[in-house]
Amino acid sequence: MSTKIFGAFDVDSLQRVGEKLGFYGSIGVLVAISMFPVFWIFITSIKQPSNVVQFPVYYLPQQPTLENYRVALEQAPFMRYLLNSIIVAGGTAIVDVVLGALAGYSLSRLRFRFKLPVLLLILGTAMLPFISRLIPLFSLARSWGLLNSYLGLIIPYAAFQLPFAVWIFQAYFKELPDSLEEAGLMDGLSRIGVLFRIILPVSAPAMATTAIIVFIYAWNEFLFALTFMTEDSMRTITVGIALYQGEYQYPWGTISAAVFLSIVPLMLFMLFFQRRVVEGLTAGTGKA
Amino acid sequence: MPDTADHVSSSRHDGESTPAVSRWQRYREFRLTEEELATALLAPVVLFLLAVSFYPIIETVRSSFYTGYVIEARPQTFVGLQNYEQLLSNGGFWNSFTVSMIYTFVSVPIELCIGLGMALLLQRSFRGKYITQAAILFPWALPTVINAKIWAWMFHGQYGVINDMLIRIGIFETTFPFLAKPNVALASMTFITIWKTSSFMALILLAGLSGIPDHLYEAARMDGASRWRLFRDITLPLLKPTILVALIFRTLPAFQAFGLPYGLTGGGPGEATTTLVLFDHQLTFTQLAFGRGSAAATIITLIALVISLVYVGTLYEPEVR
Numbered sequence: 001m002s003t004k005i006f007g008a009f010d011v012d013s014l015q016r017v018g019e020k021l022g023f024y025g026s027i028g029v030l031v032a033i034s035m036f037p038v039f040w041i042f043i044t045s046i047k048q049p050s051n052v053v054q055f056p057v058y059y060l061p062q063q064p065t066l067e068n069y070r071v072a073l074e075q076a077p078f079m080r081y082l083l084n085s086i087i088v089a090g091g092t093a094i095v096d097v098v099l100g101a102l103a104g105y106s107l108s109r110l111r112f113r114f115k116l117p118v119l120l121l122i123l124g125t126a127m128l129p130f131i132s133r134l135i136p137l138f139s140l141a142r143s144w145g146l147l148n149s150y151l152g153l154i155i156p157y158a159a160f161q162l163p164f165a166v167w168i169f170q171a172y173f174k175e176l177p178d179s180l181e182e183a184g185l186m187d188g189l190s191r192i193g194v195l196f197r198i199i200l201p202v203s204a205p206a207m208a209t210t211a212i213i214v215f216i217y218a219w220n221e222f223l224f225a226l227t228f229m230t231e232d233s234m235r236t237i238t239v240g241i242a243l244y245q246g247e248y249q250y251p252w253g254t255i256s257a258a259v260f261l262s263i264v265p266l267m268l269f270m271l272f273f274q275r276r277v278v279e280g281l282t283a284g285t286g287k288a
Numbered sequence: 289m290p291d292t293a294d295h296v297s298s299s300r301h302d303g304e305s306t307p308a309v310s311r312w313q314r315y316r317e318f319r320l321t322e323e324e325l326a327t328a329l330l331a332p333v334v335l336f337l338l339a340v341s342f343y344p345i346i347e348t349v350r351s352s353f354y355t356g357y358v359i360e361a362r363p364q365t366f367v368g369l370q371n372y373e374q375l376l377s378n379g380g381f382w383n384s385f386t387v388s389m390i391y392t393f394v395s396v397p398i399e400l401c402i403g404l405g406m407a408l409l410l411q412r413s414f415r416g417k418y419i420t421q422a423a424i425l426f427p428w429a430l431p432t433v434i435n436a437k438i439w440a441w442m443f444h445g446q447y448g449v450i451n452d453m454l455i456r457i458g459i460f461e462t463t464f465p466f467l468a469k470p471n472v473a474l475a476s477m478t479f480i481t482i483w484k485t486s487s488f489m490a491l492i493l494l495a496g497l498s499g500i501p502d503h504l505y506e507a508a509r510m511d512g513a514s515r516w517r518l519f520r521d522i523t524l525p526l527l528k529p530t531i532l533v534a535l536i537f538r539t540l541p542a543f544q545a546f547g548l549p550y551g552l553t554g555g556g557p558g559e560a561t562t563t564l565v566l567f568d569h570q571l572t573f574t575q576l577a578f579g580r581g582s583a584a585a586t587i588i589t590l591i592a593l594v595i596s597l598v599y600v601g602t603l604y605e606p607e608v609r
Contacts, residue, residue: 026409027420034424034487037438040449044441055463057452099336102329112326118334125341127596129544131565132589135572135582136347137340159340162333191325220431222547223565227573238431242551252441259434270429274422277429281488282495 038263044256045069052253068257078258080233081240082265088153088225088236089218093211095158096165100210101203103162104169105195109181126163130223133160141228148234153225157218165210168280172206173199209280212273219266237262345589351582364579371583381584383559384567387474391563392542395481399538400531402482403489410490411497421491428488436551439480443467467553470560477552477561481542489534496530497523536599540592564588 044052046064049071072078106112107119137156138147146152176199184194225236226243235243241258244251270277320328352371354364375381410421427435442449445465454460466476504522513521546565549555555562555570562570568588572581 023409023412023414027414030406030409031420031423033483034427037435037442038426040442041438053447055447055452056455057447057449099333103333106326106329110322110326110329112323115326118330121334121342122337125337127540127593128341128345129540129565129585129588129592131544131546131568131585132348132592133341133344134569135351135578135585136344140344156340159336162337166333191320191322195325216429220429222431222433222550223569226550227569238433238547241437242433242547252444252447255437256441259437262434263430266429267426270422270426271419274418274425277425278421278491278494281491 038260038267041256041260041263044253045260047253049253052256068253069261071251072254072257072261075254076240076244076258077233078237078240078261081235081237082262084150084229084234085219085236085238087150088157089215091150091154092157092161092218093215095154096161096214097207097211099158099162100165100169101200101207103166104171104206105173105199107166108170108173109176109199122166123163125160130160134223134227137224138227147228148231152228153218153221153236156224157214157221161214161217165214168210168213169203169206172203176202205276205279208273209276212269212276213280216269216277348582348585348589351579352586353579355579367579371579372587375580375583375587380559380562380567384562384564387560387562388543388545388564390474391478391481391545392539395478395485396535396538396542398482399486399489400534402486403534404493404531406487406490407493407497410494424487425491427484430484432484432547433551435480435484436548439476439483440467440552443476468557470557473553473557473560477548480552481545481548485538489538492534492537493527493530496527496533499530500526532599532602536596539595539599543592543595544588 043059043061045068046066047058047061047068048063048065049067051058051062052068103122107115107122133156141147141152146155180198180202181194184198185191189197219236220238221236222238222242225239229235229239241255241262244255244258351364353366353368355367355371406424410417410424414420430438443451443466445451445468446463448463448466450466451460451463455463464472467473500523504526505518508518508522544565545563546569549561549563549566553561555566559567564584565588568581568584571577571584
């Protein structure tokens, strides 16, 4: 029963309107706080170089310019850094999708001895800090000539994210009905035939999720990228930006331009693949 | 096909039955038993992990007992625990240990609380939910070191927008050098991490929330339970396993922070934001002290293992499983 005030509004509906305002207000604040740094980098990047270091700051640039972008692209090979990152992250994603699918299939749908030790071995590595492997892998990469090569990063990245990939695939395969495989075997396919003709084709969602999250990891990694890529032309975008020095003063305008260039692909990526990312991150965590 | 029935029976429910066809024929036709197929599929994965993850860890532990330059493969000298003794009597090591501990165990609980609040908000369905989620998950996807650069600019002591905003609101009167004061620099670094990863916490918790059946809430509401009671007596207890997963997911990376201090302050001012991994990296690749660097890496690994074991131990307590 609602109480009428002034004969027109009732307390309940007022409360509901207030709640709605509070809800959308909170969501708005969250989005604003999350996106403000990007906005700020963009604004800085299109300011006149002289306006960048001015205080109090201008929240909207006086005369927008692309000057910072021109300087950034002239002074450092940011496009090359982006390409390096795409190759390394893409390569890592491919390796982990292939190996993760094979291992995930075996662990979820096949019966064999030593299953538990193998599972523990694979998932156990996920708990270990990356630095525990940095020094020997650096020596190995050096003696195998893998420093300053794409493979030199793809190999450790793939190994470090493999437990995650295996986890995603085995969680996905566990949900598939047994009848899928039985039907294939009935039709005369071999076990491998079933895997390649039936199971892998229906696992596209798990492949996409794994590929996207592994890609983001490899794109963002810094410790190994900094240590293994010492030649400027082989740097990934994160290392390139971190090590970028202007000729004279610390060049915040051009850094902002470079940072914004590197953020745009990421924003598009998140916009298109948001659901896959969320599904991947939350796989298995919701089931108590 | 004459052997159809046999293949059905050799499917996953009955791995022991003997196929009618010869072993050679099975291999030629790729008709392997489950055991053989599993071995074939897992061998590359297991060998890969043994070579790239396990061997290096053993090698790190081994090198921590030697001096010399691993990088030059010189004959090394066994020195026993000397590297550890030097490390543990080094003020820099203990400083970075404290920095990492403060950074980790301040940021993670705050992230958990903020993340839980965000998850409760995002639990509702509303128009534009997906684009909202993409926007608030964006900080998580931002590379750590690039995030560090962005915030180094925003926290800039002279031209930073944070200073500008605080002065405009009237909280500050003049600019404040956030990243130049030791304690404030560490606090700023912690704040930046909280900004970056709270939404990640939120998403993990959101998955847990969606697993709580609605009828529990409905029944409790019928009994006249308040919102707070619903949260305390239904949401929190049922969310506990997810909370522990989220804590593991965040504590280990926070403990390994490297890119953020490297890009934000370079570990300074002084050593105020030098985390353990940054300290170890400098020891190894600037001072070229590989033995001590390996000892530090071993200690970091042990601490990380203790943290995971504590969490996993709590996760698998009898009432949960």
